[in-house]
Amino acid sequence: MSDDYKFDTLSLHAGHVPDAQHGSRAVPIHQTTSYVFRDSEHAAALYNMELGGHLYTRISNPTVAVLEQRVAALDNGVAATATASGMAALTTAVMTICSSGDHIVASSRMYGANINLLENTLPRFGITTTFVAPDDLAAIEAAIQPNTKIIFGEVIGNPGLDVMDVAAVAEIGKKAHVPLMLDCTFNTPWLLKPIALGANIIIHSLTKWMGGHGIAIGGAVVDGGNFHWGNDDRFPTIAGPHYAMNEINFHEEFGPAAFTAKFRAEGMYNFGPSMSPTNAFHILQGIETLPLRMQKHMDNTAAMLEFLSGHDAVAWVKHPTLPDHPSHELVKKMLPKGAGSIIVFGLKGGRDAGKAFIEAVELSSHLANVGDAKTLVIHPASTTHSHISAEAMVEGGLSDDMIRLSVGLEDIADITADFEIGFRAAARVAAKAAE
Amino acid sequence: MKHELDGANIHIATGGLDFDPTKPVLVFIHGSGQSHLTWVLQTRYFAHRGFAVLAPDLPGHGLSGGAPLTSIGDMADWIDGLLASLGVAQATLVGHSQGVLVALETASRHPERVAALTLIAGAMAIPVNDALIEMSQSAPEKAFRMMTSWGHGPGAHKFDNTQPGHAFLGYGRRVMAQNDGAALHADLVACNSYDGGKDAAASVTQPSLCLLAGKDKMTPVKFGRKMAEQISGAQCHVFERAGHFLPAEFPIEVNDAMAAFLSR
Numbered sequence: 001m002s003d004d005y006k007f008d009t010l011s012l013h014a015g016h017v018p019d020a021q022h023g024s025r026a027v028p029i030h031q032t033t034s035y036v037f038r039d040s041e042h043a044a045a046l047y048n049m050e051l052g053g054h055l056y057t058r059i060s061n062p063t064v065a066v067l068e069q070r071v072a073a074l075d076n077g078v079a080a081t082a083t084a085s086g087m088a089a090l091t092t093a094v095m096t097i098c099s100s101g102d103h104i105v106a107s108s109r110m111y112g113a114n115i116n117l118l119e120n121t122l123p124r125f126g127i128t129t130t131f132v133a134p135d136d137l138a139a140i141e142a143a144i145q146p147n148t149k150i151i152f153g154e155v156i157g158n159p160g161l162d163v164m165d166v167a168a169v170a171e172i173g174k175k176a177h178v179p180l181m182l183d184c185t186f187n188t189p190w191l192l193k194p195i196a197l198g199a200n201i202i203i204h205s206l207t208k209w210m211g212g213h214g215i216a217i218g219g220a221v222v223d224g225g226n227f228h229w230g231n232d233d234r235f236p237t238i239a240g241p242h243y244a245m246n247e248i249n250f251h252e253e254f255g256p257a258a259f260t261a262k263f264r265a266e267g268m269y270n271f272g273p274s275m276s277p278t279n280a281f282h283i284l285q286g287i288e289t290l291p292l293r294m295q296k297h298m299d300n301t302a303a304m305l306e307f308l309s310g311h312d313a314v315a316w317v318k319h320p321t322l323p324d325h326p327s328h329e330l331v332k333k334m335l336p337k338g339a340g341s342i343i344v345f346g347l348k349g350g351r352d353a354g355k356a357f358i359e360a361v362e363l364s365s366h367l368a369n370v371g372d373a374k375t376l377v378i379h380p381a382s383t384t385h386s387h388i389s390a391e392a393m394v395e396g397g398l399s400d401d402m403i404r405l406s407v408g409l410e411d412i413a414d415i416t417a418d419f420e421i422g423f424r425a426a427a428r429v430a431a432k433a434a435e
Numbered sequence: 436m437k438h439e440l441d442g443a444n445i446h447i448a449t450g451g452l453d454f455d456p457t458k459p460v461l462v463f464i465h466g467s468g469q470s471h472l473t474w475v476l477q478t479r480y481f482a483h484r485g486f487a488v489l490a491p492d493l494p495g496h497g498l499s500g501g502a503p504l505t506s507i508g509d510m511a512d513w514i515d516g517l518l519a520s521l522g523v524a525q526a527t528l529v530g531h532s533q534g535v536l537v538a539l540e541t542a543s544r545h546p547e548r549v550a551a552l553t554l555i556a557g558a559m560a561i562p563v564n565d566a567l568i569e570m571s572q573s574a575p576e577k578a579f580r581m582m583t584s585w586g587h588g589p590g591a592h593k594f595d596n597t598q599p600g601h602a603f604l605g606y607g608r609r610v611m612a613q614n615d616g617a618a619l620h621a622d623l624v625a626c627n628s629y630d631g632g633k634d635a636a637a638s639v640t641q642p643s644l645c646l647l648a649g650k651d652k653m654t655p656v657k658f659g660r661k662m663a664e665q666i667s668g669a670q671c672h673v674f675e676r677a678g679h680f681l682p683a684e685f686p687i688e689v690n691d692a693m694a695a696f697l698s699r
Contacts, residue, residue, distance in 0.1 A: 004592070005593070015594045015595070016595065051686060052596065052598030052686070053597060065596075069599075073594045078601070078605040079600045079605075081600050255609070255610055257601060260601070264599070
């Protein structure tokens with residue numbers, strides 16, 4: 001092979017070569033907790049990070065490693081680590097970098113659990129966050145303090161669909177020597193590989209489009225290998241002596257993979273947020289068709305945008321590819337293949353009409369997930385973002401009447417017909433309210 | 436560890452333990468545009484098995500300061516000078532790729548300093564395409580990509596890796612990008628202009644082990660075999676499925692072969 005395999009090929013093959021003993025073409029599910037050592041020398045080498053390999057499934061597992069290597073390949077990272085969920089990925093990534101007294105600059109317009117972790121949970125451990133609008137570059141730069149260790153945001157915000165200018169924010173981070181960590185759940189590497197634009201750490205909820213079938217919870221952290229942890233003394237637990245393994249210095253020992261080495265040696269070891277091998281297998285099956293599914297998601301999203309934008313029952317529609325979206329110009333440049341398959345919209349008749357719509361649809365599923373092969377709808381204000389304060393809702397650009405649509409892969413005519421059923425129910429509620 | 440040499444601050448990986456010159460010394464010499472990170476899966480392993488490990492970043496590479504050296508001869512003298520400055524009378528040299536040329540030349544120029552040789556994925560000469568030499572100066576990122584792609588075997592291209600979650604290609608490119616901007620060009624010119632390999636190999640009297648990669652596109656295995664034939668009494672082992680970055684692609688097998696050789 002004289003050049004790298006391309007994206008579609010890597011989606012199918014990366015991370016796995018059939019083993020010599022059995023030749024299994026599909027990735028085997030290594031449903032085991034532990035691994036027989038060759039001898040005591042081998043055991044000692046694994047425990048001391050002298051060699052790669054598996055010693056206990058909380059730390060690593062052969063099936064999970066295939067998934068990790070596949071995600072690293074698709075995102076052009078130097079390494080990836082899979083976790084039990086996307087939130088486990090984010091929490092462990094933060095804990096790998098930050099200690100008590102450290103500070104994070106984060107987007108104010110993100111998934112509710114991301115906000116909750118930063119706003120309410122981490123302060124209990126001495127890690128504080130300043131929230132800023134993801135499109136306000138001056139505010140991001142101004143919020144950086146001497147103890148800031150991470151800039152964090154979502155490429156496509158959930159559910160407000162604000163788009164971050166990755167290259168511009170990465171440049172701010174580079175100047176301040178602060179890594180840019182991005183939640184890339186909504187874009188997947190098929191739409192954007194942010195490491196190429198200067199992002200340093202990628203967080204995925206693999207539960208969503210990557211897995212794509214709503215059958216397994218999982219997350220991943222991809223290490224861009226492009227942040228120089230040792231440039232100053234800001235990251236002493238990565239680029240200084242660490243308590244483990246005879247005061248190992250991850251930066252000196254593992255170079256561009258220092259973050260991942262620490263994530264696995266400390267995060268997986270001590271916090272234990274491991275993914276089950278069976279979930280890794282399920283998610284791998286999904287990734288095999290990621291390019292095919294994403295193209296269909298984009299096609300159906302474009303069709304749904306046309307349908308919703310022209311419909312009398314709809315009060316407003318928001319999607320980054322629409323000309324009236326503030327990120328429209330940025331999206332044309334940064335996300336040429338599409339800006340994800342989440343659409344948010346409001347119905348004439350407001351919140352009650354929206355509730356009627358969600359309860360009336362017969363094909364679309366009312367549930368908490370996104371990125372399933374099936375079309376999903378939800379009312380964020382009463383569900384995913386119900387724990388967020390009223391002020392944060394406004395700051396996050398969320399309105400009470402917003403419906404979040406995750407466009408699936410069904411025949412587009414069936415999705416629009418289903419929506420007509422919902423619209424009729426919404427209209428009845430709106431008419432009654434007007435009486 | 437950090438070490439001052441010829442006015443430059445040099446980084447030397449010691450495998451996570453303090454350098455102890457009373458133990459048998461193993462010196463790992465990296466290849467063109469690389470650093471001590473070539474040897475991630477050898478340095479800690481051998482340091483914790485009774486050896487004093489030194490994996491220096493050549494000047495302008497990895498975490499070392501200084502300007503890149505411009506000839507294989509200078510690099511050989513630098514290795515000798517480094518060992519002298521650390522009080523090491525004799526060491527086993529382990530070279531990869533360009534590091535094989537440096538190890539051979541060090542053994543030729545400073546035979547008293549060299550106890551034994553392990554030559555990994557190398558040959559007696561490493562001619563470099565003019566276009567790549569030019570690219571290393573005009574578009575180094577493109578050169579990193581090309582060399583990393585060519586340098587890895589079929590398993591690595593499928594992201595098969597003994598280190599869970601790690602990706603050879605992305606990692607290899609970042610390792611190269613961490614060097615001084617002039618490092619790769621200086622290395623490639625040094626390799627291309629070096630013609631002393633055959634004589635150096637013929638002069639070797641120390642015990643030698645050649646570890647070669649069957650899928651090596653940078654230093655094809657037939658040239659590695661010629662090197663092994665040229666060195667009196669050299670042992671030779673070919674890893675058929677490996678690419679040029681053999682120490683990372685097949686670390687367990689490489690370490691086993693080295694351990695057997697070192698315990699001879």
